[in-house]
Amino acid sequence: MKSVLEFQKKQSLGDPISMVTCYDTWSARIINDSGIDCILVGDSASMVMHGFPSTVHADVEMMAAHVRAVAKGAPDKFVVGDIPFLAHRKGIKPLMDTVECLMKAGAHSVKLEGAQGHLEEVSHIVESGVPVMGHLGLTPQSVNQLGGFKVQGKGKETARAILEDAVALEKAGCFSIVLECIPAPLAKEITDALTIPTIGIGSGADTSGQVLVLHDLLGMDPSFKPKFVRRYLDGYGLIKDAIDRFDADVKQRDFPVKKESFV
Numbered sequence: 001m002k003s004v005l006e007f008q009k010k011q012s013l014g015d016p017i018s019m020v021t022c023y024d025t026w027s028a029r030i031i032n033d034s035g036i037d038c039i040l041v042g043d044s045a046s047m048v049m050h051g052f053p054s055t056v057h058a059d060v061e062m063m064a065a066h067v068r069a070v071a072k073g074a075p076d077k078f079v080v081g082d083i084p085f086l087a088h089r090k091g092i093k094p095l096m097d098t099v100e101c102l103m104k105a106g107a108h109s110v111k112l113e114g115a116q117g118h119l120e121e122v123s124h125i126v127e128s129g130v131p132v133m134g135h136l137g138l139t140p141q142s143v144n145q146l147g148g149f150k151v152q153g154k155g156k157e158t159a160r161a162i163l164e165d166a167v168a169l170e171k172a173g174c175f176s177i178v179l180e181c182i183p184a185p186l187a188k189e190i191t192d193a194l195t196i197p198t199i200g201i202g203s204g205a206d207t208s209g210q211v212l213v214l215h216d217l218l219g220m221d222p223s224f225k226p227k228f229v230r231r232y233l234d235g236y237g238l239i240k241d242a243i244d245r246f247d248a249d250v251k252q253r254d255f256p257v258k259k260e261s262f263v
């Protein structure tokens with residue numbers, strides 16, 4: 001997928017949209033050769049790539065560097081760049097500087113969390129020619145207010161608020177909305193209420209598409225096993241085994257052999 005128009009096309013055909021996160025060139029190259037529709041350069045980079053405890057630690061420079069790396073490796077994919085913590089809450093000028101920075105780094109659209117208090121900003125970005133993906137439910141940048149990485153919208157009031165925010169984001173011009181960790185029936189209700197596609201993570205099967213963090217689906221962290229992740233690989237085990245075999249070969253003087261040496 002190369003264009004924002006294809007999201008709507010897939011939505012009208014009822015074709016599921018697949019999205020994965022990516023932060024670097026070498027994995028972007030692999031995704032570029034895969035059937036995945038869309039790449040999210042998520043602010044989860046701050047946790048996955050930089051070892052911070054939350055996405056609060058991502059900033060514009062960090063996100064732009066990852067977008068640049070991904071855009072180089074995945075020239076055939078639609079790339080979404082995450083607006084980092086508070087960058088959309090400091091006024092229009094710093095927000096638009098952030099948007100400009102991510103788009104010039106190679107993103108085709110931006111994603112931002114939440115709705116309340118920045119719907120006008122969303123419209124302003126869209127009116128400036130930049131597609132915006134919304135993000136509701138568990139919005140990890142608000143982890144300190146939410147009291148942890150918890151399922152959102154379990155109660156009647158909070159479910160209604162998320163639904164209303166989704167409708168407001170569509171009205172503000174979003175082309176798609178990520179629904180993170182909300183009950184499956186609520187995700188279905190929201191998806192049915194919108195004309196734009198929803199992309200779920202931990203929100204059941206009835207969204208228009210699904211997204212996972214690449215490192216989660218590849219099993220890169222054996223200690224991280226949330227209910228909603230399906231692991232397609234024991235990436236940690238396979239990579240550790242390769243590194244251990246190299247280590248053993250070096251120590252047994254089995255590497256390099258003659259054909260791996262210049263004569």
Ligand code: KIV
Binds near residue numbers: 044045135
């Ligand atoms: O930053 C991220 O990886 C995300 C996904 C979890 C949707 O926002």
